[in-house]
Amino acid sequence: MKYKESIQNKGFYFVLPSLIIYGIFLIYPMLSAFHYSFFKWNMISESKYVGLKHYIRMFGDRRFWNSYITTLHFTLISVVIIIIFSFLLALLFQERIMFKNVFQSAIFLPVILTMVAIAVVWQFMFQSTGVFSNIFLDIFGINIKWLTSKSVTPYSMILVNVWKITGYYMIIFIAGLLNIPNTFYEAAKVDGTSYLQRLFYITIPLMKNTFILAFVSGVIFSFAAFPQQYVMTEGGPARSTEVLALLIYKQAFEFTKFGYSSAISVAFFLTLLIFSLIQFKIFKSESDY
Amino acid sequence: MLKILKYFSLVLLLVIFLFPFFWMVVSSFKPTSEVLAIPVNILPKNWQIDAYTNLSNYTEYDFTRYFINSFIVTFFAVLLAVILCTTAGYGFAKYKFKYNNLIFIIVLSTIMIPFQAIVVPLFILMRDLGLQNSYLGLIIPESLTAFGIFLMRQFFYSIPDEIIESARIEGASEFRIFWSISLPLAKTAIFALVIFHSQWVWNLLLWPLIIISSPEMRTIPQAIALFSGVYFTPYPEQLAISVLACLPLLVIFMFLSKNFTKGITLTGLK
Numbered sequence: 350m351k352y353k354e355s356i357q358n359k360g361f362y363f364v365l366p367s368l369i370i371y372g373i374f375l376i377y378p379m380l381s382a383f384h385y386s387f388f389k390w391n392m393i394s395e396s397k398y399v400g401l402k403h404y405i406r407m408f409g410d411r412r413f414w415n416s417y418i419t420t421l422h423f424t425l426i427s428v429v430i431i432i433i434f435s436f437l438l439a440l441l442f443q444e445r446i447m448f449k450n451v452f453q454s455a456i457f458l459p460v461i462l463t464m465v466a467i468a469v470v471w472q473f474m475f476q477s478t479g480v481f482s483n484i485f486l487d488i489f490g491i492n493i494k495w496l497t498s499k500s501v502t503p504y505s506m507i508l509v510n511v512w513k514i515t516g517y518y519m520i521i522f523i524a525g526l527l528n529i530p531n532t533f534y535e536a537a538k539v540d541g542t543s544y545l546q547r548l549f550y551i552t553i554p555l556m557k558n559t560f561i562l563a564f565v566s567g568v569i570f571s572f573a574a575f576p577q578q579y580v581m582t583e584g585g586p587a588r589s590t591e592v593l594a595l596l597i598y599k600q601a602f603e604f605t606k607f608g609y610s611s612a613i614s615v616a617f618f619l620t621l622l623i624f625s626l627i628q629f630k631i632f633k634s635e636s637d638y
Numbered sequence: 639m640l641k642i643l644k645y646f647s648l649v650l651l652l653v654i655f656l657f658p659f660f661w662m663v664v665s666s667f668k669p670t671s672e673v674l675a676i677p678v679n680i681l682p683k684n685w686q687i688d689a690y691t692n693l694s695n696y697t698e699y700d701f702t703r704y705f706i707n708s709f710i711v712t713f714f715a716v717l718l719a720v721i722l723c724t725t726a727g728y729g730f731a732k733y734k735f736k737y738n739n740l741i742f743i744i745v746l747s748t749i750m751i752p753f754q755a756i757v758v759p760l761f762i763l764m765r766d767l768g769l770q771n772s773y774l775g776l777i778i779p780e781s782l783t784a785f786g787i788f789l790m791r792q793f794f795y796s797i798p799d800e801i802i803e804s805a806r807i808e809g810a811s812e813f814r815i816f817w818s819i820s821l822p823l824a825k826t827a828i829f830a831l832v833i834f835h836s837q838w839v840w841n842l843l844l845w846p847l848i849i850i851s852s853p854e855m856r857t858i859p860q861a862i863a864l865f866s867g868v869y870f871t872p873y874p875e876q877l878a879i880s881v882l883a884c885l886p887l888l889v890i891f892m893f894l895s896k897n898f899t900k901g902i903t904l905t906g907l908k
Contacts, residue, residue, distance in 0.1 A: 359812050360733020364741065367726035367787060371748060374760065374779050379751050381759035438651075446648070455652045458659060461891045463841050465859040466880035469866050470662040473873055478674045480661060512655070573752050576843040580863050594754040594844065601758045602848060610758050618755040625750045 379618070385611035392605060403612035413613060415588055416596040417620075420572060422503060423592060427510045428567040432560065435515045439522030440548075457516035464513070468580035471509050472496065475581075499589040502582060506590050509577055514570065518563050525559035526552070565628045572621060593617050659884075666690070666877040673873045689874035690882075699865055700854065701879060708840060708858040709886075711776045715839045716832055718781035723831060724824065727790025728816055732802060742791070748784045754844065761848050771852045780839045786831050793827035794820065833894065837887055858883050 386403055390396030407413050438456065442449060459467065474481035475495035486492050495505045529552065537547050553560075575594040578584060584591030584599070591599075593613065601610035665673055666689050668682040693701055729735075730742045760779060769775035797820060805815045821828075846860040856864070862883060866876045 356806070356812070357734045358736065360729040360738070361735040363725045363729030363733070363816070364735075367722045367745070368741070370722060370778070371745060371782060371784070374763070375748050375751060375756070375782055375784075378756040378759035378763055379748075381763070382756055385759060385762075441644070441648075444644070446644070452648050452652055456655045458655060461837065461884075461887045462659060463859060463862075463880070463883045463887065465841070465843055465862045466662070466883050467658070469862060469876050469880045470658050470665075472866075473665070473877065474658065474661060476674060478676055480678050483676065483678050512658070516655070569750075569752065573754050575754065576841075576859070576863070579843065579847075580866060583867075597754060597757065598844065598847070601761075607758055607762075614755040614758060617752060618750075621752055621755075622750055 382611045382614045382618070385608055386615050387608070389608045391607065396608075399608070403609045406609065407612050407616065412588065412591075413596070413616075416591050416593050417616070419503065419589065419591060420574075420593045423506060423510070423574065423590075424568055424571040427507050427571045428564060430507070430511050431515050431518055431567055432563055434511065435518035435563075436522050436556075436560075438515070438519045439526055440552075442519075442523055443526055453519070456519060459513045460516045462513075464576040465580055467509065467513060468577050471505075472581045475505060496582060497586055499587045502586060502589050506574075506577060506581070509581075510571060510574065514567075518567070521559060521563055522556070525556050529555050561628060561631060565625065568624060569621060572617075662877050663881055666874055666881050668874055670872040670874055689872075689878035692875055693879060696865070696875075698853065699861060701858075701861065701882075703854055704856050704858045704861040705882075707773075707855060710773055711780065711857060712836050712839045714773070715777045715780040716836045718777060719783055719786055719835050720828060720831060722781065723783065723786035723790045724821060724828065725816070726787045727792075728794050728820055730787070730791045731794035732797075732799070732820070745784055746788055748782075749788070753779075757844060757848055764849055769849075771850055771855050773855075775849045776846060776855075776857070779845060780842060783831075783835060783838075786835065789831060790824065790827060793824050797823050833890065836890070840887060 387398060387400060388396045389399045389402070442453060446452065471481075473479055476482065477492075477494070477497075482493065482495060493501055496502055533551050533555075534547060537551060542550070573594055574592050575598070578590050578592050578595050579598075582590045584595050594617075597610050597613050597617065600606045600613060664681055667685045667687065668679075669684075669686060669688065672679060672682060693699075726745070730738060730745075764770060764775045764779075769778075801819060802815055805819055810819075841859060842857070843859045843863055846857040847863070850856055850860065858879075862876070862879055865871055865879065
């Protein structure tokens with residue numbers, strides 16, 4: 350018994366390297382963000398304790414709230430569209446289709462393209478003489494300012510985001526659909542149910558976990574968006590696409606307000622934390638994983 | 639009729655999803671005068687590779703160097719990630735040491751720490767360690783993936799304890815069991831981890847922007863972001879370098895597309 354226990358404890362040495370590295374480079378910086386948010390400093394002069402000043406300032410800062418709402422708007426609309434769209438695609442690919450692989454690979458292609466490169470080409474297509482603007486003008490007869498209108502540009506950003514990651518979630522949903530035993534459908538067919546009935550009473554309830562997972566990971570991914578906005582708009586026009594990650598970057602590395610930037614980081618972290626906790630709660634009550 | 643509609647929408651989707659990439663490639667072979675001309679030419683009137691050859695004329699950008707940097711960083715960050723994730727995943731899955739579950743939950747909860755939220759303190763830490771403008775400064779933070787630990791742990795669970803136990807009876811050391819029995823069994827999961835993580839590291843922009851200030855240490859996404867931000871950079875050149883940046887991942891995808899989707903399935907469901 351004693352011998353067994355000493356072997357079991359050896360497992361700790363396998364875990365130790367990760368604990369050290371994650372501790373130093375992930376957990377410590379996260380705790381420091383809280384710490385730094387109470388100090389005013391710019392790397393050059395001595396740092397100064399300012400208490401809750403940064404938080405008070407943040408709550409009254411219209412630029413922060415604009416950024417916060419911009420990020421929420423971008424995230425929620427993107428994720429809802431992506432989930433519905435990719436689920437429909439997965440359903441479509443359940444059917445017998447010629448050249449299925451070709452179609453699937455095409456939809457998956459944007460997933461593996463470098464985000465910065467994607468931002469460059471979409472920015473190019475969105476130019477007033479770019480191909481996307483022109484096609485739109487030819488078909489619908491309206492000239493849309495994809496990157497220069499405060500009301501349109503946030504949706505241009507969502508469009509690119511949807512285009513980029515739909516393929517990824519399509520594959521997740523295809524895998525989820527394959528996990529549903531065929532016997533369920535056969536039994537339902539014997540009972541004379543319609544396609545839509547089977548969809549709403551069998552497929553969707555059984556896919557609940559996949560939906561939750563897709564939602565959580567989609568939110569975490571989109572909430573952290575940065576390269577796209579950095580390259581395509583730099584947060585403009587009129588700060589309509591200044592997402593939180595971009596604001597954190599600008600506050601720290603353009604305005605050298607490290608303390609204030611850290612306070613925004615904390616708000617960013619807490620938002621995702623609260624969101625994830627709610628999700629985990631749903632997760633826990635719904636499944637036995 | 640329904641069938642026609644189905645294929646029509648599929649072809650439409652195909653065009654929509656492929657077009658931007660197609661457009662990036664063909665436009666990079668056009669001369670500057672043609673690239674934003676109206677009416678739009680789909681294919682270049684005369685194909686030319688000037689945009690690619692011109693890249694070497696921008697003396698303040700050494701793109702070859704940036705590619706090498708990106709390769710080095712991606713390779714070592716992924717290697718380190720594999721080492722950390724397999725060892726930790728194995729330890730969590732196959733040993734019942736004290737506080738195993740508690741420690742695992744703490745590690746897993748770091749998934750919720752968004753990288754964007756820690757960049758400022760991480761930058762200060764790396765600067766204090768003297769790792770600014772170094773490969774190590776890029777590699778270490780980019781090798782962290784709590785998700786990878788989770789993935790490997792789930793995978794090692796599926797390996798029967800009897801295999802390990804019988805090796806122990808034959809007197810193999812714990813590390814030897816891990817190295818020559820358990821690791822080879824985990825090939826599929828490691829493969830998935832490598833594919834996912836290399837894609838992630840290759841594409842990172844924010845961290846290089848922060849930790850790298852000296853031009854010769856830039857990574858390729860960082861260089862493209864800076865290059866395309868310069869007002870007088872012609873579009874064909876921007877697109878040419880973008881095409882080149884996408885190539886390595888495209889090649890990997892072409893050869894390993896089966897593993898790619900398998901990997902997503904593996905990571906997506908557990």
